[in-house]
Amino acid sequence: MTSLNTIPPLLQRLYAARGITSPTDLELNLKQLLPPSNLGGITTAVELLATAIIKQQRIAITGDYDTDGATASTLCLLVLQALGAKYCKIFIPNRFTMGYGLAPELVEQTSDWGAQLIITVDSGVSSFEGVERARTLGINIIVTDHHLPGTNLPNANAIINPNLPGELFSAKNTAGVGVAFYLMSALRRHLMPQFNMASLLDLVALGTVADLVPLDLNNRIFVQAGLLLIRSRRCRPGILALLKTAGREPNTATAQDLGFSVAPRLNAAGRLASMDLGVSCLLETNTEQALNLAQELHDINLDRRNIEQQMDDEAEIILDTSYANNTMPFGLCMYNERWHQGVIGILASRLRERYHRPAIVLAANDDGIIQGSARSIPAVHIRDLLVSINNKYPNLLIRFGGHAMAAGLSLHAEQIDNFTQIFDQELRRHLNNQLPQAELLTDGQLSDNEITAETARLLRYAGPWGQGFPTPMFDGEFRVCKQRILKNAHLKLVLETETKTKVDAIFFRWGTQMLDYDIVRAVYNLDLNSYGGQENPQFILEYLEPA
Structure with missing residues (x-):
């Protein structure tokens, strides 16, 4: 394309509103992808991985229990096996007993298996205790993550994260699966240049869309390439099976199909059961077995919907009975001892959308610790707000992490009321007592x-x-x-x-x-x-x- 004037006027209007100023912004070919060479830590990580493969060391991949983590874990396993690694295994933390990230308990599991190297995907930059436990056990560790780091960094052998301070890599919106793709691409170039990394871009597309990272040019290239694989049925059988259970046609698949049909079925496993099932579906090569696994995920997702609806109804009753007109706090912080920990993030999103204010939904885990999931509005960087709260009240939160629009946290049950009040106070201070009105921007009218x-x-x-x-x-x-x-x-x-x-x-x-x-x-x-x-x-x- 030599000029934007050659495309239909409607598209010219839409693209201009989205910041497209050059034909190159619409050239979604893989040659436009940023190279991995600018990512800090990648040289050290490649050396560690190459040595581990040559010596046939045991490599453990630890991922998050969402679609981004599942696709990143699957991608790393497939590439490592293709490059000659005989002993590699995926370990997904249990949401309910370990929580997010590289918990020391998860490190112990990898150690019992005999791991000599751990790669974290879509997590790890805030896993200080887990990384320290790995180093104590003599296990080398590579952290790949995209979440915002804190002031300090864990003592890993290598950390690859485009959002580290001073990081020169410009694609800051890269999802966890994208970071994993870059590491594996660099490793492939070092060990087996002929291996076709592009064949795995269906996984990158799915994880990128599911994690709701902004679709800048680099991410649009990832997603477009993955969609082309899916439309031509050259993708993972598990993705085709998940589309089929959702009643979606692969040959017309869009990013919306990935985000609203495929990802929720994978995420349901991590929310209600174990993401091991989701990973198994993505790894499966037999079409019939992939369909069986996809159907299991579909059934779990139906259960998730029912639980979500019940929790939503209960939340509305709480709000109706707790607040009269115009007395609702700036930040909703809601807790019910019966709520399911795996669904609180969805409920927080629903409340945020419905009332256009930050929302945190809390639920108790098995050991009595309260887990929270936060969702925010554009005017409030929720992770930075939690940093501010933690600096002022250092004993309030057990731990937290996240990014601008979503975060996770944990606290003791006796601190719920105190945290609820402080959360609203900090929001009011941040917003100067002016809650932004909800805006719905459109592209105008169609004739x-x-x-x-x-x-x-x-x-x-x-x-x-x-x-x-x-x-x-x-x-x-x-x-x-x-x-x-x-x-x-x-x-x-x-x-x-x-x-x-x-x-x-x-x-x-x-x-x-x-x-x-x-x-x-x-x-x-x-x-x-x-x-x-x-x-x-x-x-x-x-x-x-x-x-």
Whole structure:
């Protein structure tokens, strides 16, 4: 592409709003990927790994229990085996007994197996005790992570993290699986240059989308390359199986399919059971067995949805009974002893979206420690806020970590009330007692002759869209022709434009209340609805109000 003027005017408008200023910003080919050579720590890490493979040492891969961690662990295992490592094994921490990161108990498990080298993926930069335990046991350790580090760093042999202080690598938004990909790419170049790392980009795409990192140019290249593998069915059988259980077609797969269909089924294993099941699905090479594993994950995800809905209902009851109009705190901090620790992050996200304020949801683990999951709004860097709280009240939190929009924490049960009050106080101070209003930015209106299947198809493949490179959202006024509630949760509509063009529309997770107005102002994503061999435009609604 030599000029942005050669693309359709609608796309010119959308790309300009997302900061695209040059045709090279749209050239999503692998030659545009940043090289791994600028990542600090990578030379030392490659030397350690190469020595371990040559000497056939036992290499333990420890990953997080989410999709980013599972894809990163899977990728490292596949590459190490391809490069000749005979003794390597994945260890995923138990969410409920060990918590996040490289816990000393997890190190003991790797030591019992005989590990001589540990690679952490999507974790480790705050795992001081675990890293120290590994060094004490004589185990070399490479930390690969993308989370923001604290003031001090663990005593690892090598740390690879684009967000370390002074790090020159410019792709700061790289997910954990992306960091792992860069390390394995450098190792491949050192040991076996002919090995095709691009064949694993389906895993990188899935982990990147699932972790909600901003889709800058480097990440869009990762995701686009992975989607091309998936659409051509040259990806992991487990990913194809997960798409099938979700009712999604691989040949038309988008980043949204990865984020809303594949990732939740993998994450459900880490939330309710063990991510070992998710990793097994990603590693499986037999199509039939992959489908069996994907079905197990699908069933667990259905259980997760039911638990989430119950917790959501209980949270609303607490809010309704605790706060009158306009008395809700700046930061929601909610606890129920019956809530499931594996689902608190989802509930925190729901509350954040519904009330447009930071939300922390707490649950007790088996040893009585309270685990918390925090979600924030753009105006509040939640990890930095926790740093501020910890500096002022050093005995309040047991530990914490995260990034701008999400964080995890733990505290003792007797500190819940105190922390709830301090959290709200610090938020008020940070925001100068002015809670930002929720904003919904759109790309303007579509003309009636743009509301077509052709436009929807153009938009579907013009991304990949995602965090930091948002799916196009449009607004307009429409007449409501028909409405009904689907599955006691979703609002299904037929809307009519000014020129009498009728369009199907759906609002997911709307509830059970029907509209009591005829003319609506809607914010929507223009999508394709495939049914009976035909494709028609459909609005995926994000917001409705009377016009």
